[in-house]
Amino acid sequence: MSEVIEITLRSLLVSGLATLLAALFAVPLGLYLGLKGSGRAGRAAIYAGMALPPVVAGLFFYFLFSRSGPLGALGLLYTLPAMVLAEALLAFPLIAGFTLAGAAERAPRVRTLVRALGGTERQVLPTLLVESRRVVVAALAAGFGAAISEVGAATIVGGDIRHATRVLTTAVVLETRRGNLEAAAALGAVLLGVALLVNAFLVMLEARR
Amino acid sequence: MRRLLGLLLFLGTLASAGGVLRLATTTSVYDSGLLDAILPGFERETGLHVQVIAVGTGQALKIAGRGDADAVLVHAPALEAEFLRRGLGVRHRCVAKNRFLIVGPEADPAGVRGARGALDAFRRIYARGALFVSRGDDSGTHKKERALWQAAGLVPDGRPWYLESGSGMGATLTLASEKGAYTLTDLGTFLYMRDKVRLLALFDRDDPRMLNQYGYMEVNKKRFPWVNAAGARALGDYLLRPEVQNMIGDYQKARFGRSLFTPLFGRCAVPVKP
Numbered sequence: 001m002s003e004v005i006e007i008t009l010r011s012l013l014v015s016g017l018a019t020l021l022a023a024l025f026a027v028p029l030g031l032y033l034g035l036k037g038s039g040r041a042g043r044a045a046i047y048a049g050m051a052l053p054p055v056v057a058g059l060f061f062y063f064l065f066s067r068s069g070p071l072g073a074l075g076l077l078y079t080l081p082a083m084v085l086a087e088a089l090l091a092f093p094l095i096a097g098f099t100l101a102g103a104a105e106r107a108p109r110v111r112t113l114v115r116a117l118g119g120t121e122r123q124v125l126p127t128l129l130v131e132s133r134r135v136v137v138a139a140l141a142a143g144f145g146a147a148i149s150e151v152g153a154a155t156i157v158g159g160d161i162r163h164a165t166r167v168l169t170t171a172v173v174l175e176t177r178r179g180n181l182e183a184a185a186a187l188g189a190v191l192l193g194v195a196l197l198v199n200a201f202l203v204m205l206e207a208r209r
Numbered sequence: 210m211r212r213l214l215g216l217l218l219f220l221g222t223l224a225s226a227g228g229v230l231r232l233a234t235t236t237s238v239y240d241s242g243l244l245d246a247i248l249p250g251f252e253r254e255t256g257l258h259v260q261v262i263a264v265g266t267g268q269a270l271k272i273a274g275r276g277d278a279d280a281v282l283v284h285a286p287a288l289e290a291e292f293l294r295r296g297l298g299v300r301h302r303c304v305a306k307n308r309f310l311i312v313g314p315e316a317d318p319a320g321v322r323g324a325r326g327a328l329d330a331f332r333r334i335y336a337r338g339a340l341f342v343s344r345g346d347d348s349g350t351h352k353k354e355r356a357l358w359q360a361a362g363l364v365p366d367g368r369p370w371y372l373e374s375g376s377g378m379g380a381t382l383t384l385a386s387e388k389g390a391y392t393l394t395d396l397g398t399f400l401y402m403r404d405k406v407r408l409l410a411l412f413d414r415d416d417p418r419m420l421n422q423y424g425y426m427e428v429n430k431k432r433f434p435w436v437n438a439a440g441a442r443a444l445g446d447y448l449l450r451p452e453v454q455n456m457i458g459d460y461q462k463a464r465f466g467r468s469l470f471t472p473l474f475g476r477c478a479v480p481v482k483p
Contacts, residue, residue, distance in 0.1 A: 066275050066276075066277050067275060067276040067277050067433065067435060068275040068276055068277075068433075069275075072276075075435075077277055078231065078260065078262065078277070159260070159262040160262070160263070161260040161261060161262060162245075162260075162261065163258075164258075164260055174240070174263075176379070176380065177236060177240055177376075177377045177378075177379040177380055178240045178379055178401070179379050179382075179383065179401070179402045179405040179406070181405075
């Protein structure tokens with residue numbers, strides 16, 4: 001039982017940090033592109049990024065962090081930081097894309113409003129962020145959902161090492177492989193429960209503003 | 210945020226506090242729980258934390274061959290010999306053996322029960338065109354299966370009854386069970402999964418062709434200067450210790466009525482020479 005808690009906390013930590021890390025760059029980028037209105041190439045690239053298979057993201061970081069790879073000296077392969085980076089890469093296009101879509105729709109109205117109140121163009125972006133907070137919360141939920149539910153990158157970059165890099169999804173795969181299908185299903189239920197709690201928290205945050 | 214980062218670093222370095230030893234190994238020794246049973250003794254003794262990466266033999270050797278593991282425990286003598294020949298590994302030691310079995314549906318449409326030997330069993334499956342699930346994943350078991358077809362002078366590829374699962378042994382047994390198909394399995398995984406699948410051991414005999422040998426190698430420090438060579442050597446010494454070898458032989462013996470793994474005490478049943 002305590003091992004399940006340990007694995008659950010690790011899952012939360014990895015996907016939570018990955019979501020925050022991705023959001024740090026993805027939310028401003030989404031807002032900026034939404035405000036600009038144009039930038040179709042950027043939009044297409046971000047939407048295409050949503051199709052990045054987790055296994056491919058995992059392989060990218062595997063070769064990057066492998067001891068024989070370009071950043072091998074860091075010794076990051078099969079560690080949590082490497083997993084956070086891989087999950088962040090997967091969450092990034094979802095967060096940027098959702099933010100972009102929502103912001104683009106609100107941008108003209110927000111700009112008119114800011115100008116009418118005597119604001120400058122530089123004040124449009126922060127106002128747009130406040131006005132798009134529901135969209136940003138949805139974007140964070142999408143990014144977090146992608147990070148906590150995927151197994152391909154987590155397996156390749158993390159290695160499913162017990163007491164070190166095992167997370168809920170890789171534990172589900174292990175139990176399935178061992179033929180313990182009931183245990184695997186139970187872990188899946190834990191994952192869904194965690195996702196529900198996190199999203200309830202996000203929605204509460206959104207409502208408080 | 211800072212606290213979270215701190216926790217992350219803590220969780221990340223927790224393992225490396227007393228030094229880490231990475232062992233790339235096959236799912237058959239990990240999924241059966243054997244390593245979880247014998248490694249804690251080694252960890253207590255040395256203070257090393259053994260991180261096990263359980264994948265197929267082919268992948269385990271690839272990981273170790275890039276210097277991403279300190280040692281390997283695998284079961285494909287030909288691939289192990291190549292690993293040594295290429296200077297990627299050193300000090301090969303034979304840890305344990307068991308056997309491969311042909312399992313299948315109770316009805317046994319191809320008549321594997323009556324086969325004179327392993328090759329005859331494969332010929333019967335081929336002649337009958339009975340469903341057969343291959344691992345298809347470059348694992349030790351897959352290598353063995355391919356070698357058996359080849360030795361029998363048969364090419365099953367492309368036949369409608371020849372299915373490739375591309376997954377681990379447990380998943381492959383489940384697939385074979387659902388499809389009512391035959392498959393080749395290692396004894397350990399089958400015993401472990403026996404109650405969860407509708408498959409019977411139809412060919413379970415002391416045929417030298419069905420020998421399944423597990424070998425341990427240390428990753429060559431001369432090639433990969435960062436590996437924990439002292440730790441890898443210590444783990445090899447530990448695995449070969451008589452009391453640990455006996456522990457391997459007795460693992461879950463009471464539960465299954467036979468040994469999952471037979472200790473080799475370092476004496477290889479199939480020679481592995483570079």
